[in-house]
Amino acid sequence: MDLCDAREALKAKGLTVTEQRLAILQKIFDMGCYFTAKELHQALPSEKRVDLATVYRAVRLFEREGLVRCVGEIGNCRYYAKACIHNPPHAHFRCEKCGRLFCLRPFNFDDSKELISLAGEGFEVRRVTLMLEGLCAKCRKEQLINHEEGGK
Numbered sequence: 091m092d093l094c095d096a097r098e099a100l101k102a103k104g105l106t107v108t109e110q111r112l113a114i115l116q117k118i119f120d121m122g123c124y125f126t127a128k129e130l131h132q133a134l135p136s137e138k139r140v141d142l143a144t145v146y147r148a149v150r151l152f153e154r155e156g157l158v159r160c161v162g163e164i165g166n167c168r169y170y171a172k173a174c175i176h177n178p179p180h181a182h183f184r185c186e187k188c189g190r191l192f193c194l195r196p197f198n199f200d201d202s203k204e205l206i207s208l209a210g211e212g213f214e215v216r217r218v219t220l221m222l223e224g225l226c227a228k229c230r231k232e233q234l235i236n237h238e239e240g241g242k
């Protein structure tokens with residue numbers, strides 16, 4: 091599947107197309123799942139000369155417009171992901187030892203229904219952010235080995 095086109099996406103949302111927005115959104119569409127505003131800023135080509143504050147503003151705007159979704163907050167750092175057909179909603183797993191973030195399989199229809207129903211009658215769910223935390227397979231294995239060695 092081809093990458094989404096930033097110009098088309100901005101137009102579809104009725105947003106003014108500026109060089110900076112184009113550069114930022116195209117980079118978001120190019121990236122894998124998650125990124126922080128800082129990482130996004132660093133990934134932009136230097137000749138675009140977009141400052142960090144502009145990146146923050148653009149990401150917040152894209153989030154409001156549904157082009158980007160927040161996938162979770164770690165410390166005071168917000169992680170975002172592109173919200174297009176190439177990246178269906180899914181939960182993430184955060185390893186509390188190595189800090190890595192893993193993308194889990196996309197929510198299926200039943201998962202979504204189940205999660206939304208948690209809110210109960212009268213509530214309108216607009217987004218679901220789900221972060222599972224614990225030890226990743228690698229860190230868990232290391233911990234088990236350390237345990238065995240410690241026990242000798």
Ligand SMILES: [Zn+2]
Pocket residue numbers: 093094119172174175176177
């Ligand atoms: Zn896309």
Ligand SMILES: [Zn+2]
Pocket residue numbers: 185186187188189190225226227228229230
């Ligand atoms: Zn880990």
Ligand SMILES: [Zn+2]
Pocket residue numbers: 123124161171180181182192193194
């Ligand atoms: Zn992800």
